Amino acid sequence: xxxxxxxxxxxxxxxxxxxxxxxxxxxxxxxxxxxxxxxxxxxxxxxxxxxxxxxxxxxxxxxxxxxxxxxxxxxxxxxxxxxxxxxxxxxxxxxxxxxxxxxxxxxxxxxxxxxxxxxxxxxxxxxxxxxxxxxxxxxxxxxxxxxxxxxxxxxxxxxxxxxxxxxxxxxxxxxxxxxxxxxxxxxxxxxxxxxxxxxxxxxxxxxxxxxxxxxxxxxxxxxxxxxxxxxxxxxxxxxxxxxxxxxxxxxxxxxxxxxxxxxxxxxxxxxxxxxxxxxxxxxxxxxxxxxxxxxxxxxxxxxxxxxxxxxxxxxxxxxxxxxxxxxxxxxxxxxxxxxxxxxxxxxxxxxxxxxxxxxxxxxxxxxxxxxxxxxxxxxxxxxxxxxxxxxxxxxxxxxxxxxxxxxxxxxxxxxxxxxxxxxxxxxxxxxxxxxxxxxxxxxxxxxxxxxxxxxxx
Amino acid sequence: xxxxxxxxxxxxxxxxxxxxxxxxxxxxxxxxxxxxxxxxxxxxxxxxxxxxxxxxxxxxxxxxxxxxxxxxxxxxxxxxxxxxxxxxxxxxxxxxxxxxxxxxxxxxxxxxxxxxxxxxxxxxxxxxxxxxxxxxxxxxxxxxxxxxxxxxxxxxxxxxxxxxxxxxxxxxxxxxxxxxxxxxxxxxxxxxxxxxxxxxxxxxxxxxxxxxxxxxxxxxxxxxxxxxxxxxxxxxxxxxxxxxxxxxxxxxxxxxxxxxxxxxxxxxxxxxxxxxxxxxxxxxxxxxxxxxxxxxxxxxxxxxxxxxxxxxxxxxxxxxxxxxxxxxxxxxxxxxxxxxxxxxxxxxxxxxxxxxxxxxxxxxxxxxxxxxxxxxxxxxxxxxxxxxxxxxxxxxxxxxxxxxxxxxxxxxxxxxxxxxxxxxxxxxxxxxxxxxxxxxxxxxxxxxxxxxxxxxx
Numbered sequence: 082x083x084x085x086x087x088x089x090x091x092x093x094x095x096x097x098x099x100x101x102x103x104x105x106x107x108x109x110x111x112x113x114x115x116x117x118x119x120x121x122x123x124x125x126x127x128x129x130x131x132x133x134x135x136x137x138x139x140x141x142x143x144x145x146x147x148x149x150x151x152x153x154x155x156x157x158x159x160x161x162x163x164x165x166x167x168x169x170x171x172x173x174x175x176x177x178x179x180x181x182x183x184x185x186x187x188x189x190x191x192x193x194x195x196x197x198x199x200x201x202x203x204x205x206x207x208x209x210x211x212x213x214x215x216x217x218x219x220x221x222x223x224x225x226x227x228x229x230x231x232x233x234x235x236x237x238x239x240x241x242x243x244x245x246x247x248x249x250x251x252x253x254x255x256x257x258x259x260x261x262x263x264x265x266x267x268x269x270x271x272x273x274x275x276x277x278x279x280x281x282x283x284x285x286x287x288x289x290x291x292x293x294x295x296x297x298x299x300x301x302x303x304x305x306x307x308x309x310x311x312x313x314x315x316x317x318x319x320x321x322x323x324x325x326x327x328x329x330x331x332x333x334x335x336x337x338x339x340x341x342x343x344x345x346x347x348x349x350x351x352x353x354x355x356x357x358x359x360x361x362x363x364x365x366x367x368x369x370x371x372x373x374x375x376x377x378x379x380x381x382x383x384x385x386x387x388x389x390x391x392x393x394x395x396x397x398x399x400x401x402x403x404x405x406x407x408x409x410x411x412x413x414x415x416x417x418x419x420x421x422x423x424x425x426x427x428x429x430x431x432x433x434x435x436x437x438x439x440x441x442x443x444x445x446x447x448x449x450x451x452x453x454x455x456x457x458x459x460x461x462x463x464x465x466x467x468x469x470x471x472x473x474x475x476x477x478x479x480x481x482x483x484x485x486x487x488x489x490x491x492x493x494x495x496x497x498x499x500x501x502x503x504x505x506x507x508x509x510x511x512x513x514x515x516x517x518x519x520x521x522x523x524x525x526x527x528x529x530x531x532x533x534x535x536x537x538x
Numbered sequence: 539x540x541x542x543x544x545x546x547x548x549x550x551x552x553x554x555x556x557x558x559x560x561x562x563x564x565x566x567x568x569x570x571x572x573x574x575x576x577x578x579x580x581x582x583x584x585x586x587x588x589x590x591x592x593x594x595x596x597x598x599x600x601x602x603x604x605x606x607x608x609x610x611x612x613x614x615x616x617x618x619x620x621x622x623x624x625x626x627x628x629x630x631x632x633x634x635x636x637x638x639x640x641x642x643x644x645x646x647x648x649x650x651x652x653x654x655x656x657x658x659x660x661x662x663x664x665x666x667x668x669x670x671x672x673x674x675x676x677x678x679x680x681x682x683x684x685x686x687x688x689x690x691x692x693x694x695x696x697x698x699x700x701x702x703x704x705x706x707x708x709x710x711x712x713x714x715x716x717x718x719x720x721x722x723x724x725x726x727x728x729x730x731x732x733x734x735x736x737x738x739x740x741x742x743x744x745x746x747x748x749x750x751x752x753x754x755x756x757x758x759x760x761x762x763x764x765x766x767x768x769x770x771x772x773x774x775x776x777x778x779x780x781x782x783x784x785x786x787x788x789x790x791x792x793x794x795x796x797x798x799x800x801x802x803x804x805x806x807x808x809x810x811x812x813x814x815x816x817x818x819x820x821x822x823x824x825x826x827x828x829x830x831x832x833x834x835x836x837x838x839x840x841x842x843x844x845x846x847x848x849x850x851x852x853x854x855x856x857x858x859x860x861x862x863x864x865x866x867x868x869x870x871x872x873x874x875x876x877x878x879x880x881x882x883x884x885x886x887x888x889x890x891x892x893x894x895x896x897x898x899x900x901x902x903x904x905x906x907x908x909x910x911x912x913x914x915x916x917x918x919x920x921x922x923x924x925x926x927x928x929x930x931x932x933x934x935x936x937x938x939x940x941x942x943x944x945x946x947x948x949x950x951x952x953x954x955x956x957x958x959x960x961x962x963x964x965x966x967x968x969x970x971x972x973x974x975x976x977x978x979x980x981x982x983x984x985x986x987x988x989x990x991x992x993x994x995x
Contacts, residue, residue, distance in 0.1 A: 106737060108757045142757065233723045242719045243700055243761075261718060262699045266690045280563060299786065300565045300599065302779045304700075304761075321778055322759045328782065329756060332789030333873045339796055340869020340967065341862055348879035349870055350887065357891075358898050361866050365941075368862050369903050373910060375854035380920050386850060390843060393850045397832035397857055397975055404861075405798055405825050405968040409818045412797020413806055416790045422805035430807070434814075441815050446826050453830060463837050484822075510797065510967035511862040518854055 093121055099128035107136040111143050119148030127157050135164035138173070141326045144351060147176035150185075158185060163193040166240050167214045168323070171200035199316075208294050209287030211327065212308045212317030213240045219273060220250035221257070226269035232261070241320050243304045246282070247273055254313035258282035260304075284309040287316055291327045296421065298324050334506070335419070339412065341368065341511035368511050374519045375400075382526045389537040391465050392529055395450075395476050396522070402446050403483035403521040404514030407491030410435055411513045414495045418505045428496040432489060439488030446484055447477035468536045479528045483521040490516055550578055556585035564593040568600050576605035584614050592621035595630070598783045601808065604633035607642075615642060620650040623697050624671045625780070628657035656773075665751050666744030668784065669765045669774030670697045676730060677707040678714070683726035689718070698777050700761045703739070704730055711770035715739035717761075741766040744773055748784045753878065755781050791963070792876070796869065798825065798968035825968050831976045832857075839983045846994040848922050849986055852907075852933050853979070859903050860940035860978040861971030864948030867892055868970045871952045875962045885953040889946060896945030903941055904934035925993045932989045936982040943981060944974045 098117075102110045102125065114122040114137065126134045126149060138146055138161055150158050150173055162170050162185060174182060174197055186194055196214045203209030217239055219228050232242050245264060247257040257277030267276045284307050285294050297306050298321055305318040334344035343360040345352055352360075379386065386393055414431065417423045423431060454473040457463045465472050491513045495505035530538060555574075559567045559582065571579040571594065583591045583606060595603055595618055607615050607630055619627050619642060631639060631654055643651055653671045660666030674696055676685045689699050702721060704714040714734030724733045741764050742751050754763050755778055762775040791801035800817040802809055809817075836843065843850055871888065874880045880888060911930040914920045922929050948970045952962035987995060 106740075106758065108759075229722065232719075236719055236723050261722070262689075262693055265686065265718070265722060266693050283563075299779070299782050301563065302565075321782070322756070325756050325778070325782055325785065328785055328789070329877070332785070332792065333877065335789065335793055336796060336869050336873050339793060340865045340867075342866040342869065345870075348877070349874040350880060350884070350891075354891070354894065357895055361863070361895070362899055362902055365859070365862055365866070365899055366902060366906060369855070369859055369906060372855050372858050375858075376851050376910075379851040379854070383847070383851075387847055390840070390847070393843060393853070394833050394836040394840075396850075396853060397836070397979065398826070398829050400854055400858075401829050401832075401861075401968075401971060401975055402822070402826055404858075404971065405822055406818070408797045408967050409799040409822070410797075412793050412799065413802075416793050417806040420786070420790065420805070423807060427807070434807075434811070437811065438814055438818070442819055442822055445819055445823060449823060449826060453833075510865050511858075514858060514861065514967075514971070518858055522854065 093117075095121065095124040095128055099125050102129060103133065107133065107140065108142070110137050111140045114149075115142075115144045119145045120152045123149045123152035126161075127153060131160060131164060134161055138162075139165050139169045141169070141172075141323075144347070146173045151177060151181055155184065155188065159188045162197075163189055167193070167196040167200055168211055168317075171197045171210070175201060203287055206291045206327075207287065208285045208289040208291065208306075208308045208319050209316065211291060211294070211323050212287075212319045213323075214317045215239045216244070216246065216305070216307075216315070216318040217242050218246040218248050218315060221247050221272075221274050222250050223273050224269065225264060225267040225271050225273055225276065228259075228273050229264060229269075232264075241305055241318070244307075244318070245273075246307055246315055246318075247277055248315070252313070255282060255284065255307060255309055255315050258307070282307065285319070286310070291324070292331065292419065294319050295324050295328050295331075335415070338504075338506050339415065339509050341365075341509040364509070364511070368515050371515050372518060375522055378519060378522045378526075382522075385526060385529065385538050389529070389533060391472055391537075392475070392525075395479075396525070398450070399476070399479050399483055399525050400518050400521045402443075402480055403487035403517040404510075405487070406439060406442055406484045407487035407494075407513040407517045408510040410488045410491035411494055411508050411510065414492045415506050415508060418495055418499060425496060425499055428493065431492050431496070435488045435492040436485065439485030440481060442488065443481035443484030447480040450480050451477040466537070468533065471532055471536055475525075475529050475532045478532065479525040482524040482528060483517070486520055486524060487513075487517045490520070550574075552578065552581040552585055556582050559586060560590065564590065564597065565599070567594050568597045571606075572599075572601045576602040577609045580606045580609035583618075584610060588617060588621060591618055595619075596622050596626045598626070598629075598780075601804070603630045608634060608638050612641065612645065616645045619654075620646055624650070624653040624657055625668055625774075628654045628667070632658060660744055663748045663784075664744065665742045665746040665748065665763075665765045665776050666773065668748060668751070668780050669744075669776045670780075671774045672696045673701070673703065673762070673764075673772070673775040674699050675703040675705050675772060678704050678729075678731050679707050680730050681726065682721060682724040682728050682730055682733065685716075685730050686721060686726075689721075698762055698775070701764075701775070702730075703764055703772055703775075704734055705772070709770070712739060712741065712764060712766055712772050715764070739764065742776070743767070748781070749788065749876065751776050752781050752785050752788075792872070795961075795963050796872065796966050798822075798966035821966070821968070825972050828972050829975060832979055835976060835979045835983075839979075842983060842986065842995050846929075846986070846990060848929055848994075849932070849982075852936075853982070855907070856933070856936050856940050856982050857975050857978045859900075859937055860944035860974040861967075862944070863896060863899055863941045864944035864951075864970040864974045865967040867896075867945045867948030868951055868965050868967065871949045872963050872965060875952055875956060882953060882956055885950065888949050888953070892945045892949040893942065896942030897938060899945065900938035900941030904937035907937055908934040923994070925990065928989055928993055932982075932986050935989065936985045939981040939985060940974070940978040943977055944970075947973055947977070 217232055236242050243261045245259045246255055249256050257274055259276045263276045283297055283301050287308050305320045307315045308317045310316050337344045341364050345360055451473045458465055458469050494508040498508055499505040674689055693699050700718045702716045703712055706713050714731055716733045720733045740754055740758050744765050762777045764772045765774045767773050794801045798821050802817055908930045915922055915926050951965040955965055956962040
């Protein structure tokens with residue numbers, strides 16, 4: 082694992098790499114292949130035993146799965162796709178373009194093709210698109226021993242056998258779930274349903290968002306959650322490891338979106354320069370255009386600025402304080418909404434907490450700001466003019482107003498976005514800062530007009 | 539689940555709540571108890587069957603576990619703590635204060651006390667502090683059938699039985715790991731080691747950070763990872779569900795820290811006002827004091843400002859663009875470092891990517907800025923003076939400089955923090971913005987001096 086980087090520097094030798102890979106864990110193989118080009122990786126993959134090659138393609142950590150499949154000779158690619166778990170195979174097929182896609186699908190066996198086509202129908206990031214169709218289900222009239230026997234037979238072909246779903250023998254509806262640990266302790270001749278939990282099994286629907294599935298799995302500590310359609314039939318299961326990958330991906334997305342850019346799935350070093358520019362540039366330009374309102378606001382107050390140039394000295398300080406307090410409030414509420422700690426209808430409760438919080442925080446900063454001006458004036462570091470006391474008061478009062486506005490606006494933004502049907506996590510720090518900057522300037526100049534009219538203004 | 543809120547509004551009746559809870563899932567019980575005060579919750583818990591009460595205390599979602607245990611009569615609390623999984627019990631005991639803590643520990647049975655005391659020795663968020671000591675291990679000379687028989691006996695007292703650890707019968711060192719799914723398919727008379735994976739089991743150490751454990755579990759799709767000490771003995775195992783909770787907690791912390799505040803574990807509504815002020819105020823004040831450098835910078839350039847007041851109009855626009863591009867770069871690199879997509883030694887590769895990225899993004903914004911000034915001037919919306927062309931050039935050039943600096947500084951900050959031994963996630967958006975604001979002003983004024991000397995300046 083230490084010198085995987087070295088591979089791409091040496092002369093590329095597919096056979097020797099393939100030989101080395103068979104002695105390592107599949108997870109480590111993925112890291113080695115990620116260092117190669119898709120064509121090189123395909124060459125290596127073609128030399129590996131089918132089971133291992135399938136295991137590698139099944140790993141969500143593999144970066145260029147679709148490109149590798151495309152680079153593989155068709156007769157090798159088809160059995161690999163057929164051997165993969167349906168959810169991962171669907172992920173790859175989705176990324177393929179025609180004619181490769183149609184060609185591959187046509188050559189697949191009936192069962193694999195149906196399973197993959199079924200999954201492709203569900204929108205991305207839903208339970209339906211993540212579920213695996215390879216799970217264990219048995220009719221409710223089976224015994225414990227029959228079930229165990231069945232599991233022993235199918236174990237190799239199922240993604241997980243730790244949860245067994247019990248179906249009504251006639252309607253094939255889900256009637257219960259049994260864990261493997263309970264099964265092995267059960268009386269062999271007993272009916273399988275004896276071991277099922279008393280309560281109805283926790284289930285989800287094909288169109289449920291992956292975040293909701295994650296909440297179910299973590300709340301109930303499940304190994305998998307069955308995806309049940311309206312008719313009560315189990316269409317597949319979402320396993321804990323797929324959810325764990327989804328949670329990590331989601332939190333990367335959240336941090337990137339909060340940073341003010343479009344989320345990206347590839348690792349930093351793999352993003353093309355133009356792709357990177359696009360993902361960052363769109364937001365940067367949008368924010369820039371909105372932020373132009375600050376220039377308009379300043380132009381509007383040009384007369385005041387000319388009379389009291391001393392006011393400009395504190396513009397960056399006051400604006401950034403509003404942005405910072407807004408960014409704090411937004412980050413708090415994005416997570417609270419995501420974790421369902423607060424609901425959409427709680428917005429007024431939150432506003433009533435942020436108001437005093439903002440006033441207190443603003444007063445703290447205001448006090449520090451006033452002390453700074455008094456100190457600089459008294460110690461002779463700078464002369465803020467004959468009305469320096471009023472200038473200090475203006476800065477202090479503006480800070481209270483701007484920080485309070487920042488806290489309240491920053492906390493309300495995620496609610497507003499969710500209410501409007503967007504992801505609350507789209508409320509990025511730069512977004513809040515821009516919102517608060519323009520208003521912050523208006524607050525500052527209004528306070529200045531109020532306090533300084535008749536003296537400086 | 540829908541009307542749990544109603545409980546706290548009704549007259550509190552512990553007996554009727556307890557009766558209702560026994561018909562629901564433990565995970566739902568936790569939600570009900572979280573709505574009550576610790577004293578009320580303790581009253582309800584005391585009325586529940588021991589197994590259910592233990593199940594509730596074992597849930598990491600329970601908010602005031604320690605307070606509830608403290609409010610319970612000692613004779614009830616002791617068997618509950620003893621029944622809990624050791625890692626969760628240790629979490630609660632850790633939060634108790636003396637004399638309750640010592641008193642409880644003394645009354646515990648020997649085995650529970652030793653297990654809890656052992657876990658308490660490990661620092662928070664390490665594998666040692668999260669591991670459970672209730673796992674299945676068997677000597678390497680056992681058969682498949684012996685192992686199965688053993689699991690049937692101990693199943694009820696183990697957190698997980700899906701991974702079985704095989705120990706050398708003499709040295710008790712870990713020699714292999716067998717999954718339950720392989721075990722049930724195994725030949726009953728075969729030696730247990732036949733089923734173990736060829737490669738040595740994936741292990742971690744007691745002092746490993748929970749992020750590293752999470753990486754192992756997700757990379758290798760494990761149900762649990764054994765925590766092995768220097769002597770090769772298994773001290774406990776960390777299970778996937780504990781890690782999932784940790785990942786979610788960690789990503790909440792990351793977003794909050796990125797928002798520029800101290801991370802908080804409680805849900806938003808449960809944080810006390812003073813606690814909230816403290817967690818946000820400390821950072822806000824620190825950032826405010828640093829941002830005061832902008833005032834100093836402006837004071838330094840006061841002469842220039844007086845001569846060219848038009849320059850002040852674009853200060854917020856230019857500063858915020860630097861902050862935004864910095865925030866994007868920081869969010870990208872924080873996650874890349876956390877996911878080990880880039881290593882500390884990659885810093886120069888990253889810098890060499892951010893440099894062209896920043897220049898291109900800055901040029902885009904600069905162009906938009908110039909177009910805006912030209913339009914306003916030509917359409918007569920505003921008069922930027924006779925040297926308006928030079929002013930537009932100054933703004934455009936400053937934007938290139940500031941955005942480039944923002945991208946490079948924002949991307950380097952997480953590296954610098956990690957290098958200095960801090961969490962790279964401490965590089966918050968406000969932190970970056972503050973860093974870029976001060977430098978941004980200097981860049982702007984320097985560019986202005988260069989372009990406008992002899993005309994406006």
